[in-house]
Amino acid sequence: MSALFEIENLRVALPDFTRKPLFGPPPRNEILRDLSFTIGRGEAIGIVGESGSGKTTLGRTLVRLLEPSGGSIKFDGADISHLDDEAMAPYRRNLQVIFQNPLSSLNPRKTVAQIIAAPLRLHGVANGRQALADHAANALRMVGLSPDLGRRYPQELSGGQRQRVGIARAIALKPSFVLADEIVSGLDMSSQAQILDLLARLKEEMNLTLAFISHDLSVVRRLCERVMVMRQGEIVELRTCAEMFAGPEHPYTQQLLAAIPLPEIDPQWLSQT
Amino acid sequence: MTDALLEVDNLSAGLRGTPARLLRSVSLKVRPGEVHGLVGESGAGKSMIARAIFAILPRAIEIREGRVRLEGRDLLGMGDMARRRAAAQVAALIPQDPMTALNPSKRIEGQITERLIRIIGMGRTEARKHALELLDEVHLREPERVLRSYPHELSGGMRQRVLIAAAFAGRPRLIVADEPTTALDVTVQKQILRLIADMQQRHGTGLLFVTHNLGVVAKICQSVTVLYGGMVIEQASAAQLFASPQHAYTRALIAATPRYDRPGDSLLPVDAAVIEALRADVARADAAWNAGRRA
Numbered sequence: 321m322s323a324l325f326e327i328e329n330l331r332v333a334l335p336d337f338t339r340k341p342l343f344g345p346p347p348r349n350e351i352l353r354d355l356s357f358t359i360g361r362g363e364a365i366g367i368v369g370e371s372g373s374g375k376t377t378l379g380r381t382l383v384r385l386l387e388p389s390g391g392s393i394k395f396d397g398a399d400i401s402h403l404d405d406e407a408m409a410p411y412r413r414n415l416q417v418i419f420q421n422p423l424s425s426l427n428p429r430k431t432v433a434q435i436i437a438a439p440l441r442l443h444g445v446a447n448g449r450q451a452l453a454d455h456a457a458n459a460l461r462m463v464g465l466s467p468d469l470g471r472r473y474p475q476e477l478s479g480g481q482r483q484r485v486g487i488a489r490a491i492a493l494k495p496s497f498v499l500a501d502e503i504v505s506g507l508d509m510s511s512q513a514q515i516l517d518l519l520a521r522l523k524e525e526m527n528l529t530l531a532f533i534s535h536d537l538s539v540v541r542r543l544c545e546r547v548m549v550m551r552q553g554e555i556v557e558l559r560t561c562a563e564m565f566a567g568p569e570h571p572y573t574q575q576l577l578a579a580i581p582l583p584e585i586d587p588q589w590l591s592q593t
Numbered sequence: 594m595t596d597a598l599l600e601v602d603n604l605s606a607g608l609r610g611t612p613a614r615l616l617r618s619v620s621l622k623v624r625p626g627e628v629h630g631l632v633g634e635s636g637a638g639k640s641m642i643a644r645a646i647f648a649i650l651p652r653a654i655e656i657r658e659g660r661v662r663l664e665g666r667d668l669l670g671m672g673d674m675a676r677r678r679a680a681a682q683v684a685a686l687i688p689q690d691p692m693t694a695l696n697p698s699k700r701i702e703g704q705i706t707e708r709l710i711r712i713i714g715m716g717r718t719e720a721r722k723h724a725l726e727l728l729d730e731v732h733l734r735e736p737e738r739v740l741r742s743y744p745h746e747l748s749g750g751m752r753q754r755v756l757i758a759a760a761f762a763g764r765p766r767l768i769v770a771d772e773p774t775t776a777l778d779v780t781v782q783k784q785i786l787r788l789i790a791d792m793q794q795r796h797g798t799g800l801l802f803v804t805h806n807l808g809v810v811a812k813i814c815q816s817v818t819v820l821y822g823g824m825v826i827e828q829a830s831a832a833q834l835f836a837s838p839q840h841a842y843t844r845a846l847i848a849a850t851p852r853y854d855r856p857g858d859s860l861l862p863v864d865a866a867v868i869e870a871l872r873a874d875v876a877r878a879d880a881a882w883n884a885g886r887r888a
Contacts, residue, residue, distance in 0.1 A: 370778050370779075370780055370781075371778050371781075478635075479635065508634045508635050508805040509634070509805060509806070509807070509846060509849040509850050510634060510845070510846065510849045510862050510863040511634075511635075511862075512849070512851070513849045513851075513862040513863075514862040517862060535778040535779060536779060536851070537853050538851035538852055538853040539851050541851070541853055542851060565853055565854070575780070576779065576780065577853055579779040579780045579782070579783045580779055580808065580851075580853060581782075581783075581786075581806065581808030581809050581811065581812045582808055582811065582850075582852055582853075582854065583807040583808045583810075583811050583835060583847050583850040583852075584811055584835055585811055585831060585832055585835050585836075586811070586812065589812050590783075590786060590787050590790055590812055590813065591787070
């Protein structure tokens with residue numbers, strides 16, 4: 321069976337408007353440089369790096385919210401690198417995103433049920449009030465929320481509940497691929513653990529393929545089979561979690577790991593670089 | 594008790610016009626030069642305690658009972674303005690969000706020297722000289738240029754360093770740091786923690802460190818208070834807390850902190866039974882408190 325994603329020599333350059341001349345196009349900054357990798361079906365891959373390393377740009381390019389400036393992205397055997405909006409439409413259902421900040425990615429004027437139902441209607445998965453309501457209720461149940469919450473607005477929910485709504489919206493379409501971009505970094509420890517548990521369960525139940533972006537390597541280990549460490553738009557290391565945590569090869573990865581504070585006393589930790 | 598720098602004694606606070614309490618008889622102490630961690634999940638009341646010290650609680654919250662003493666001086670007996678002035682003479686705050694805590698329309702110089710001029714009573718030239726030294730201490734290059742800058746001209750990491758410099762201005766004996774690294778990624782977090790610890794040790798400052806991250810607590814605190822629902826769950830030295838946590842909730846919080854060094858170890862969300870027991874404890878404490886008030 322072929323891989324779900326095949327990425328070859330991917331390059332992305334984005335316009336830099338801070339340096340735009342008065343006339344003419346702004347210069348472009350190379351954000352991703354020559355990335356090649358695959359993501360297998362049913363695999364969870366972690367994408368890790370500091371802010372500015374290009375991990376979010378990579379995620380957005382995978383689901384074609386951005387267009388590559390070089391190289392190719394094959395999804396399920398089809399080259400989607402340069403498809404226009406219309407040609408992308410049939411693929412969108414299978415390429416879902418859970419965003420970092422649920423408060424800004426959930427419409428405050430819509431109820432939770434309306435938020436989850438919108439993409440279902442758009443993709444023609446369900447039609448008619450009753451069918452949409454049933455689908456939304458079902459999605460809420462799958463993420464461990466009571467269907468009664470469907471009548472509430474996002475700002476009435478707790479941070480952990482809101483992030484579950486974001487997950488419910490993404491999985492309601494039964495996609496084959498979900499991109500999760502820093503979805504636990506705003507949550508406290510016990511909500512983090514709950515959300516990670518939930519994603520692990522959904523991945524098994526729905527046979528999801530998952531790309532999980534985070535700046536925290538220890539969060540990735542909980543969920544992913546492989547980890548990709550990025551720095552300045554390049555891949556530093558891409559290995560299985562077991563290998564990576566048994567002993568990271570690259571000094572940069574070692575440095576990233578050493579920066580995570582473990583819950584145990586270590587007077588030396590602060591002075592180590 | 595004169596050995597404590599900060600002493601919060603039996604502090605209860607609640608929403609004005611309702612009987613419910615948000616802080617439930619909280620007591621804690623920070624000794625001179627000590628780093629004390631205040632830990633809990635969102636909504637536990639950590640920031641409320643920090644704000645009560647500086648008399649900057651939202652209007653809707655009133656203090657019902659208890660004492661807050663700074664260097665033995667009782668703050669709660671005074672009016673709000675007097676309290677703020679008294680607190681500012683001893684203590685300073687490092688706020689959570691470096692993006693919103695600085696005034697965007699004022700140059701950095703004024704924001705660092707404000708405390709020096711208004712509270713300590715320095716002249717402008719002296720305050721400026723002191724500010725330059727502080728910027729140098731927090732490893733900001735070109736301190737002269739930084740002083741002349743507006744906040745939007747600096748990066749997030751630089752702003753956080755400016756806020757740390759401003760907090761240490763005038764040598765406060767106590768600094769309250771309210772989740773100062775939560776918005777940062779792990780490598781920058783470590784740099785900022787190291788900086789705060791260095792400054793704290795060099796000046797012998799007492800530090801009340803508010804956070805939800807037990808990993809961070811283990812690395813920089815000597816003693817810890819664990820909060821749940823505005824109630825103190827466990828208080829111990831950091832060594833003791835991590836070696837043998839006494840309360841089931843503390844153990845659950847430690848287990849919920851991700852560890853990259855233990856493959857196969859699964860992260861455990863806090864057990865429903867533990868939360869159930871905590872809620873019962875909170876209800877029992879409230880019933881006893883209400884009974885005491887009526888008597």
